[in-house]
Amino acid sequence: MTLTTAQAFASFQESLTATAYQTGTLIPARRRGVEERLSGAFPSSSDLPFSECKMMGSAAKGTIIRPFDDVDVLAVFSNVKNAWNTYQWDSQSFIYRIRAAYSGLSVQQVGTRGQAVRVFYEGGGHVDIAPVFEVGSGVYKLPAGDGTWINTAPFIASNWYADRHRDLGYQLSPVVRLLKAWNRAHSRRLRSFHLETVAATVFGQLGTDHRVAVQRFFEWSQTRLAVADPGGQSGNLSGYLSWNAHQDVVQALESARVRAANAIAAEQRADHAEAKRQWAVVFGPDFPTS
Incomplete structure (x- = not known):
């Protein structure tokens, strides 16, 4: 099927x-x-x-x-x-x-x-x-x-994340897992804790349409990578990124934003083959295209 x-x-x-x-x-x-x-x-x-x-x-x-x-x-x-x-x-x-x-x-x-x-x-x-x-x-x-x-202070940070997950209608973690799949498919440029914190910071609200959510993340996070450790101990979590590495991340996010927008547009016109093809570029070959 x-x-x-x-x-x-x-x-x-x-x-x-x-x-x-x-x-x-x-x-x-x-x-x-x-x-x-x-x-x-x-x-x-x-x-x-x-x-x-x-x-x-x-x-x-x-x-x-x-x-x-x-x-x-x-x-x-x-x-x-x-x-x-x-x-x-x-x-x-x-x-x-x-x-x-x-x-x-x-x-x-x-x-x-x-x-x-x-x-x-x-x-x-x-x-x-x-x-x-x-x-x-x-x-x-x-x-x-x-x-x-x-x-x-990992558990202070975890409690902060849990609060954000709750405030966002328990939709944050499913979106974060998708973003981690994108990060894994594209050179793992972002550390896991950093990526989780950026996602928890970027969204003011989240619905159940995770396709739109990841597209918005790819857009909004480009200028919001500098986030503080919610545990209050490590300062700016993006500090491990050199200037060049930061630019590479922004470029990767913009590329993903374009692909996600194209996928959403294809789905809206009922071209599911093209939509799935675009998402497979975003998330890697494990994304089902059949």
Whole structure:
């Protein structure tokens, strides 16, 4: 059966959304695996006792898209035995010690806004573990790449996003997943957290027509890429973009805007083949064109 544009769009959105098994079993199992490993390596008797781990990032917000590889976990370590005094001037030693807990497994150290330990699974995928000390009021100390520390407040940011999702009639996350598919299909120029925040900032209201929503995002976001960290810790989230990279993003957004406008116009004149062809350019070859 040949799909209409609306049917193709709905099918594509479903293909991006995490399954019940992934959200109910796989992702929680990854978190529990981190908790079990760190609890064993850093028990309450340790000079660096492990406290708890929490899901964060796209998996926690519900904006993760399939196929996905990474799950982000915040691993909180206790200062009950003054461990902070040992590591406050040397965050590298702290993160190396967390890495050592995964000796014998495939791991690497990664970082964008802070440092994390990436643990790979034989069956595919990985978990990024961000080890932190809690400061209070939702703020944590996360190792920086130079041995110092940076402040992060991921759950303040997540709560802000959840409020925006609610205020926009719970239509924000479906649109964000589409925008992440576009970003993935076009060189991944934007970081996930940045893209989510721009989307949550750009829209004053959202309806159920996500085709129009993404077209408006491509238009409006071109001049609104500079957004502040809703967690209040990292300043301008577009700071990682050089001038040239910023121009490349704007050009990519404008190209997507034109394609989206063409797709909407084709659908309005009942030319579904052309509409789907245009959307496939925007979102990549996984978008159904038949």
